[in-house]
Amino acid sequence: MNIYDLSRGSHHKHIAIGLGLLVIAMLILKGGAGGTVFSSWRGESQAAAEPGLVGEAAQVGQTGQGDTLIAPPGISSDEPWGNPVVAPLVVMTQGYGVGSHAPAESWGAIDLAVDGDGDGSADPAGSWGAPVRATMSGIVRVSADTWPAGNHIWVIGEGYKTGYAHLQSFAVQDGQYVERGTVIGTVGSSGSSSGPHLDYQVWHNEVNQNPLNYHPLP
Ligand SMILES: [Zn+2]
Known part of the structure; x- marks a missing residue:
């Protein structure tokens, strides 16, 4: 082996290392792109976990179950109306455009959970498994x-389209047509969430809307 061979071996080693780094970089990029394919939900890059019910749930508003999904005349069936969470007392635990819901144009949503024991704040026991209804008809x-x-x-x-996140289970199948009021799943804490709650979004012509304008908490 002469010096020429040694230097050529070293050169090959550098090429091998370079190729290795390229493959690693491609795998990382592929992983990121794969995440985008995984979900049609906006906001893959959102890092912070939804606050859920860790600690004292902030009560921003509450409502009774009642007939909140019965829309007044003039509201068509494929417009959102009413509260998607089925429970006697529903509490908003994070408002629109704040915390993990900011900025509103990308992340606008409200978080809803159940006050199961009537103490005025949301609790996990009441929230786990609470039925979630579609607030509008659609696919x-x-x-x-x-x-x-x-x-x-x-x-x-x-x-319009409405989004329902962190579900525990699904009660409908992909592609199914539902009417407003159809139970579509149950409240859970799946994904980036620290406790059971529903993250509820409203979009109109791909523009994020404040769900509070569609009477989830009358
Ligand atoms: Zn949320």
Whole structure:
């Protein structure tokens, strides 16, 4: 072996290391792109976990179950209306456009959980497994185990779509047509979530809307 051979061996080693780094970089990039394919939910890059019910759940508003999904005349069936969480007392644990819901144009949503024992704040025992209803009619898009939305459902109509994140289970199948009021799943803590709650989104023509304008908490 002469010096020429040694230097050539070293040169090959550098090429091998370079190729190795390229492969690693491609795998990382592929992983990132794979995450995007995984979910149709907006906001793959959202890092912070949804606050859920760790600690004292902030009560921003509450409502009774009642007939909140019965829309007044003039509200068509494929517009969102009412509260998607079925329970006697529903508490909003994170408001629109704040915390993990900011900025609103990308992350706008409200978090809803159940006050099961009537003490005025949300609690996990009441929230786990509470039925979740579609607030509008449309075609269901089901995505399991996405990040950060966990088990996620879109209900998609002509102009509106509504999003339901962190579900425990699904009660509908991908592609199914549902009416407003149809139970589509149950409240859970799947995905980036620190406790059982529903993250509820409203979009109109791909523009994020404040769900509070659609009477989830009358
Ligand atoms: Zn949320």
